[in-house]
Amino acid sequence: MTRTRSRPLASRIGRRENSRAIDADRLAADADQTASDADQTASDADQTAAERDQADAASDQRASDEDQASADRQRGDADRAALVIYEASRAAREATMIRRLFTKVTRSGTSRSRSASAADRDTVAAQRDENARRRDLRAAALDHAIAASNAPLSEQLEHVLARAAAARDRAAADRARAAQDRADAAAERARLEGELNHAHLDDLTGAFRRETGRLALSHEIDRALRADGRFVIAFVDVDWMKAINDRDGHAAGDHVLKTVVWTMRSKLRSFDPVVRYGGDEFVCGIGGVDLDEVGRRFEAIGQSVQRDVGVTISVGLAELEPDETLDQVTARADAALLEAKKRRGA
Numbered sequence: 053m054t055r056t057r058s059r060p061l062a063s064r065i066g067r068r069e070n071s072r073a074i075d076a077d078r079l080a081a082d083a084d085q086t087a088s089d090a091d092q093t094a095s096d097a098d099q100t101a102a103e104r105d106q107a108d109a110a111s112d113q114r115a116s117d118e119d120q121a122s123a124d125r126q127r128g129d130a131d132r133a134a135l136v137i138y139e140a141s142r143a144a145r146e147a148t149m150i151r152r153l154f155t156k157v158t159r160s161g162t163s164r165s166r167s168a169s170a171a172d173r174d175t176v177a178a179q180r181d182e183n184a185r186r187r188d189l190r191a192a193a194l195d196h197a198i199a200a201s202n203a204p205l206s207e208q209l210e211h212v213l214a215r216a217a218a219a220r221d222r223a224a225a226d227r228a229r230a231a232q233d234r235a236d237a238a239a240e241r242a243r244l245e246g247e248l249n250h251a252h253l254d255d256l257t258g259a260f261r262r263e264t265g266r267l268a269l270s271h272e273i274d275r276a277l278r279a280d281g282r283f284v285i286a287f288v289d290v291d292w293m294k295a296i297n298d299r300d301g302h303a304a305g306d307h308v309l310k311t312v313v314w315t316m317r318s319k320l321r322s323f324d325p326v327v328r329y330g331g332d333e334f335v336c337g338i339g340g341v342d343l344d345e346v347g348r349r350f351e352a353i354g355q356s357v358q359r360d361v362g363v364t365i366s367v368g369l370a371e372l373e374p375d376e377t378l379d380q381v382t383a384r385a386d387a388a389l390l391e392a393k394k395r396r397g398a
Contacts, residue, residue: 174230181223187216254328256306257313265327269337270378272325276339283372284346286336287385288312291364291398293332305332311361319353335382343371366392 252264260268269285276283290296290312297305309332316326316336327335338346350367358364368389372381 174227174234178223178227180219180226184216184219184223187219257310257328259313259326259328259334262327262329265325265329265335266378268325269327269335269382272323272337272339273372273378276372279340281372281374282342283337283339283381284341284343285370285372285381285385286338286346286350287329287368287370287382287389288316288334288336288350289366289389289393289398290332291366291393291396296363308361308363312357312365315353315356315360319349319356335385343369364396364398366396366398368392 252261253259254261259265273283290308293305293308296308312334313326313328316334320326320336320338324339325337329335338349346369347367350369354365354367366389368385368387368391370381370384370388
């Protein structure tokens with residue numbers, strides 16, 4: 053009689069445990085669906101970033117084609133007509149170089165966006181994996197309840213275990229895909245930034261190379277003319293640079309040059325171009341301020357350089373005049389620099 057009562061009791065316990073496990077599994081499935089939806093959102097954002105990257109690449113290719121066409125137009129005899137064509141094509145090439153420069157910067161930003169999206173997808177994948185682990189635990193508990201009650205629930209148990217295994221496989225695939233996306237985005241960003249730096253920046257100081265710097269200065273002049281028209285060119289030279297190299301070695305001279313550029317960047321605005329014009333000569337463009345204010349800024353720069361590396365700099369300043377070109381205002385700043393060096397005996 054006791055045996056007859058124990059089986060119904062065990063059966064009721066098994067059914068109760070089974071019901072609880074199925075409810076918990078349903079909640080886990082809902083959480084898994086939520087994570088899957090979030091993963092899809094991150095994937096869509098990644099696709100959008102990839103499409104922007106593709107559009108930027110197409111723009112970069114068009115700029116390259118225009119650059120080549122401009123170079124082709126320069127060939128010809130050195131007569132008056134050819135000179136006119138050369139000047140026009142040179143202006144076109146300068147505009148194209150600026151466009152390619154900013155396209156590369158945009159693509160680098162897109163690459164960072166894709167990396168962030170990949171990190172989001174990895175977080176979602178980790179959540180889905182955690183859901184699968186919890187479902188495994190609940191499946192084990194259900195298996196124990198079935199064994200205790202001898203209830204015929206083997207088919208339901210197999211279904212639960214299959215769903216848990218499928219969730220684990222999806223989570224593992226998502227993690228692998230997210231990790232690959234991050235690696236691809238990081239490699240693309242490093243490639244673009246390396247290409248940008250090598251093509252446009254001085255290897256030693258990080259300042260603009262001379263030709264690219266001219267384009268950046270022209271861009272800042274155009275922006276200043278659209279505003280209040282104020283723009284100042286500062287021509288900077290390190291005093292006694294040859295003596296520093298001869299006395300202390302070229303490594304010490306390189307340190308001086310890097311310190312000069314770092315100091316100028318720290319005391320000027322982030323968008324003020326700093327150009328390595330020659331060996332120890334630099335040109336800076338500052339818009340929206342007058343000559344006196346620029347003079348005060350470079351006096352502070354000179355004091356900081358002297359304090360840090362024990363050398364002085366000479367500076368020549370020239371303020372942009374109406375209808376004046378970049379070459380003209382730079383030439384006046386160069387003349388002012390020569391006068392400053394004479395006064396200092398440098």
